[in-house]
Amino acid sequence: MSAHTDFPAHSDFPEPIEEAPEPYEHYLNHRYGLASWLLTKDHKRIAILYLISVSFFFLLGGAMAVIIRLELTTPEGDLVQADIYNRLFTMHGIIMIFFFLIPSIPGVLGNFLIPLMIGAKDLAFPKINLLSWYVYVIGGLFTFYALLTGGVDTGWTFYAPLSTTYSNTPVVVVALGVFITGFSSILTGLNFIVTIHRMRAPGMTWFRLPLFVWAHYATSLIQILGTPVIAITVLLLGAERILHVGIFDPKLGGDPVLFQHFFWFYSHPAVYIMILPAMGVVSELVAAFARKPIFGYPFVAFASIAIAVLGFLVWAHHMFVAGISVYAAAVFSILSMLVAIPSAVKVFNWTTTLYKGSISWDTPMLYALGFIGLFTIGGLTGVMLATLGIDIHVHDTYFVVAHFHYIMVGGAIMGYMGGLHYWWPKITGKLYSKFWSKVGALTIFLGFNVTFFPQFILGYLGMPRRYHAYPNEFQVLNVMSSAGATVLGLGYLIPAVYLIWSMRYGKDASANPWGAIGLEWETNSPPPVENFDKPPVVTWGAYEYHESRVAPSLPPPKQEVMRVT
């Protein structure tokens, strides 16, 4: 990162007009050099490490999506061979899920903000925090190695016995990558839970916690309880593939449906690992940009916990047509309906919060709005999929692809982008272009909808997913989707440009550029190494907005520094 480079320049040439202020030492400029980053135990620097690595994987997974959409502009499989296509969508899924969506918000925003929000100096276990990043990187290197040697063609779901017996690709290498990265997820979750329990500032009661923290608490529960199951599953997969122990392949005496139970027991809760932190971000954004407490705070907080708990009880809704008992299917259908309720509660509470708010149209708020709208569509189509009679038609079609991209891209990535834009001034101490950030947000929203809305129709028409070539009548909608993907891809490049630009050329940010409430806005931007100059004491709830507590907009940063220090 180059954000710190401005400060030494200023101190070399003290300006004669003002009394020379002490050069402000913060987490970005108190030490330099690669070692100071790779051996850091500062949660803020580790968050930056995560930011760089998840961005790398997002770019990688996104590039694959581009080739996939390009291939699908024609019904014939003519751009790449079937084997290449299968590897592309497999690696796209594995990279986006395990190496971008799961670590993105907790690793970057959660790491940076949880200690700041609860008034702590750091996470409970700073060394374990650094370890979790290294574990993530090692898992990523395994996967990246597999990608360089050709990739895997099993689908990200690794269904047996295709993955254990029939695939001729380095399945074990990628499975190991997933296995290893899982430990990173467990360590992060463990760290967050202990931190939230033990490190809260005096006066920071559970019901004064920002909802972002509640959402991460719920996420961490899933991470430490669910992730071991995927670890066991991929070990069994490896045991069958290498040692031919009959677990899943009927030719060896195994049961392929057992694999699906094991796999989804983790991988459905994993969906909530991806979406709950984004919900936490949206709660913060809605409160900050409406300058109001979140309506029904305890309902939103407990909705996160309810989603985490119920999320463990719905896995077999991925298997309604896999020959499971009709009674089991009925139970899993009704439980899947129940998990929709806390999600709906959140949407209604966010919407009601805007009523009589003081709403600004800043970029993070645009992302929050995009999230609420797209998540609502994604969630309701999820209810449709949980309806047994509908699922037997649209299961494994593009309807499912559209549904989960509305949750993952329209939900989780919108939340991540919104959070990144909201806390960017805090993280880097710099402001980005208001105009270009709004252009970027609108481009992403439009591109997203043009890409994925046609896929709902394709699915209802019967186009199965993971098809390299398809019947001619599906072409028009596929071309629309690919055109949208081009816009979406460009949309993601716009923030990449102006955010990187802002690190060098952006105006300095004040401690509280949005006039928001929260402990993270009471310390400088960027925060000092130990987060707060003196330990904060909390005497009010998370979103108790009042005129006297909303800072005047954009005071000069140097005054701000002087005032706080």
Added chain:
Amino acid sequence: MIIPPVQGFLPNSPLFPPRASEMAREIDLLFFTTLGVTVLFSSVIAALLFYFMIRYRRTSPTQVGVYLKGGSTLFLESTWIIVPLVITLVFFAWGARIYFAAARPPPDAKQFYVIGKQWMWKIEHPGGRREINELHVPRGQAVKLKMTSEDVVHSFYLPAMRVKTDVIPGRYTTLWFNADTVGTFHLFCAEYCGTEHSRMVGRIIVLEPTEYERWIGGESPAGASSVPSGEDLFVAKACHTCHRTDSTARAPMLWGLIGKTVHLEGGQTATADETYIRESIVNPAAKIVAGYQPIMPTYRGQLSEEEIIQLIRYVGSLKPPTGPEPTPSERPAGSSPSPNESVR
């Protein structure tokens, strides 16, 4: 890839796939009802968001939102918990009714066999005629498919009937439909199954019953492998030496077995469906019928899935031995006389 033009697809509107069964109509009705609720809720949320964003936009840099009085919170929260709950439970009940119907073929359904393998569908008609990647069925006749896979998991998907069921190695799954429209429609593999997954496609051709009768009289096309009959296999694999119909049998008698409840060593029971019979052939030690010794050797790897299906069909066709009623000790395969399943 060139897929033969499919008549009936996109007849007038690009937004409606053809439908060719009564169940497809029921599923469409449910789909569009739930879609209507989805559109309604999404529109209400979107409209409220835009209205609030404009109506309550910030007018001065230090303005803050208005605190709401706490009184209405509980009422609103319970409303938006209970209303969606009731709506989703209606979806659930409606969807479950269709799903249960889709899982239970009518008793007069004609049974076809389907084998999925990388990357083709092999289909066998009740009369024994075989075809590949095409399924001819008579209009107005319930058709039940007993399906298994030779290798990985596939999924048999007929969009025009709005049904699909996974085709899983090592067990039999069932799919049924009753086509009510003559025409040619898509058959897709819906579960990703490896390199040529997107070429594991074919057609379902719904014929008038008379035309189907004419068609079924024809020859199996070249390429549909010839498989010995179940009766020949029963002798060739020496099944008949133990599964005899006289009192010297060392193994259970098999007539009338399919659908019966079997009593096992250790007091458990099992339903003798196709999956049970298949398992008893490839892994006979897994379930031992009460009163018999585990002496049967495994036939794993010695029989193809098609041959196993021939054996199952043969077992299903066995008639009770002519002569006096069997004594209790001679009842077939541990079956028990029950009110519903009495032994004739």
